[in-house]
Amino acid sequence: MHRNSTGNVDWRLSIANLPTNMLCGLVLLAGELGVGCEDWFAGMRLSVNEIHDPSARVSYRQASEIIRRALRALPIDDVGLVVGGKQNGGNFGLLGLAMKTAPTFGEAVSIGLTYQRANGPLMELAMLPAGEDAVTITATAPESSADLLPFLCEEMFASVLMLARELAGPEFNPLRLDFAYPPPAYAQRYTEVFRCEVRFEQPRNGMMVARRWLDLPFQSYNPVTSRQALAMCRAQLEAESGCGETTAAVERQLRPRLHENPQMSDVAALLHLSERTLRRQLAAEGTSFTAIHDRIRSQRVLELLHTPQLTISQIGNQVGFTDVREFRRAFKRWTGLTPSEARARMA
Numbered sequence: 617m618h619r620n621s622t623g624n625v626d627w628r629l630s631i632a633n634l635p636t637n638m639l640c641g642l643v644l645l646a647g648e649l650g651v652g653c654e655d656w657f658a659g660m661r662l663s664v665n666e667i668h669d670p671s672a673r674v675s676y677r678q679a680s681e682i683i684r685r686a687l688r689a690l691p692i693d694d695v696g697l698v699v700g701g702k703q704n705g706g707n708f709g710l711l712g713l714a715m716k717t718a719p720t721f722g723e724a725v726s727i728g729l730t731y732q733r734a735n736g737p738l739m740e741l742a743m744l745p746a747g748e749d750a751v752t753i754t755a756t757a758p759e760s761s762a763d764l765l766p767f768l769c770e771e772m773f774a775s776v777l778m779l780a781r782e783l784a785g786p787e788f789n790p791l792r793l794d795f796a797y798p799p800p801a802y803a804q805r806y807t808e809v810f811r812c813e814v815r816f817e818q819p820r821n822g823m824m825v826a827r828r829w830l831d832l833p834f835q836s837y838n839p840v841t842s843r844q845a846l847a848m849c850r851a852q853l854e855a856e857s858g859c860g861e862t863t864a865a866v867e868r869q870l871r872p873r874l875h876e877n878p879q880m881s882d883v884a885a886l887l888h889l890s891e892r893t894l895r896r897q898l899a900a901e902g903t904s905f906t907a908i909h910d911r912i913r914s915q916r917v918l919e920l921l922h923t924p925q926l927t928i929s930q931i932g933n934q935v936g937f938t939d940v941r942e943f944r945r946a947f948k949r950w951t952g953l954t955p956s957e958a959r960a961r962m963a
Contacts, residue, residue, distance in 0.1 A: 629676040629760060632864030635736035636667040636674055637707065638771065641699040642686045643667065649691060656685040661865035661887055672868060675861050679738060680761055687767060693802045696767040697809050700774025705782050710852060711735055712779070714845035719837045721784050722830030725753075728779075731849045738764075739772045744822075750791055751830070752822040765797050769821050774809055776823065784832055790825050794818035860901030862887075862894070863908060870912045877936030880905040914950040921959045928955045 643664060646653040657663055660678050667674075674682075687695055705712035711731050715724040725743065732741055739755040746752040755772050757765060773793060781788045792813045793806065799816040806814045859867075869883045876882075883905065884894040898904055913935040920931045932943030932955075947955050 629680075629758060630861055632673045632675045632678070632859050632861050633733075634674050634676060634679055634738070635670075635734070636672050636679075637736050638699070638738065639667045639674070639679060639682055641702065641707075641771075642683065642690075642695075645695070645699055645702075646686070646690065651689055651691070653686065653689070656682050656689065661861065662868070666868050669868070669871075671871065673859075673864050675864075676738065676758065676760075678861065679736075680764060683738075683764055683767065687764075693800065694770065694805045696770025696772075697774050697805055700771040701778060701809060703775040703778045705779060707775075708735055708779060710845060710848050714842065714849050715779070715783060716834070716836050717838045717842040717845055718834060719842070720830065720834060721780075721832040724783055724834070725830065727846065727849070731853055734849060734852050737772065739768050739821075741772070741776075746824050749827050750824050751827055752794075752824045754820055754822040756821070765821075766795075766800055769795055769797075770806075773821075773823055777810060780825075783834070784829060788829065790823045792824040794820065794822045794824070796821050859903070860897075862897040863901050863903055866894075866898070866905065866908050867912060870909060871916075874913060874916055874935045875933065878909075910946075910950055914947070917947060917955065918951075918958065921955060921962060928959075931955065 642656075643653050654664055660674075660682060662672075662674060662678060662682075666672050692698065705716055708715070711728065711734055714727050714731070718724040718727055729741055729743060738761065739757045742754050742756075744752050744754055753776065755769060757768050761768060777788075777790070790810060790812045792815065793810050795814070795816050796818055797816060803814070803816070865887055866883055869886050870878060873882075880894065881891055884891045887894065889897075894905070898908070916935050917931055920926055920934060926934075928944070929940040932940050935943075937943035937946065944954050947953070947958070951958060953961070
């Protein structure tokens with residue numbers, strides 16, 4: 617459990633609602649440097665392969681611990697600058713598309729700030745005025761990540777810079793970067809990457825940008841694509857309600873095995889837990905194995921119903937039902953509709 621400065625438990629850090637983008641970047645870097653990374657995930661109920669699943673979610677606690685292990689294992693100091701420097705619009709998925717199709721750079725920044733959580737950042741960004749001619753993009757992290765602050769700032773601001781240069785052009789430069797920690801031994805790398813004044817031991821972490829950039833129009837602006845991308849970003853964010861770490865671990869084990877109809881004992885064994893312990897941990901997170909299993913099966917069925925070549929019986933088989941009548945009854949219990957009625961409504 618994590619406690620804040622008042623001594624209270626901060627349960628937000630154990631909610632599995634973060635996409636695994638940053639962890640994927642670290643794993644890819646490890647591969648380039650010839651470093652094994654399986655040990656980073658020991659005890660996390662998460663594997664290297666699972667983080668590449670777009671539906672995978674981890675908690676802040678899990679992500680922070682994996683990053684700590686990665687920083688100890690990787691043979692370079694400026695890991696955050698390297699990982700952040702590899703980012704581009706494609707790495708930001710739907711959010712990158714929504715920003716690229718915005719009418720202006722300022723609108724793109726506003727979209728990025730509104731939907732930032734969809735990309736799993738470990739710092740929270742905000743924009744503040746900095747006099748008449750500039751704004752500052754600030755970044756804050758939970759107290760529990762104080763030891764990771766240099767890495768988190770490096771990765772965040774280098775990522776923001778790479779995206780900004782892709783959107784506004786390679787001539788984009790910040791006015792100044794401020795960091796709330798002492799200069800690291802490789803501080804010269806900051807100047808090389810950001811190409812502007814860099815100050816350390818400041819009151820906050822922030823990137824100052826000339827306000828004139830906000831008015832820059834985008835040639836890539838497309839009102840139809842922009843509205844579609846924003847609608848998908850909203851839907852993605854609304855779906856990110858988050859769940860407990862154990863719930864997320866059970867989901868990760870169930871998704872690729874639905875056709876096998878795994879039982880609680882099977883999943884408990886995969887997680888190296890007893891059934892009793894798994895049941896207790898899920899109850900503490902306000903759910904049960906049956907509720908998770910039914911929800912994951914229902915979601916998968918709704919996806920498969922969009923494929924007209926699949927019969928109802930075949931769809932039921934893919935989520936673990938050998939008896940089509942039993943499948944129909946279960947699906948109606950989950951959704952209030954039969955599979956055929958649900959498919960008809962999708963037409």
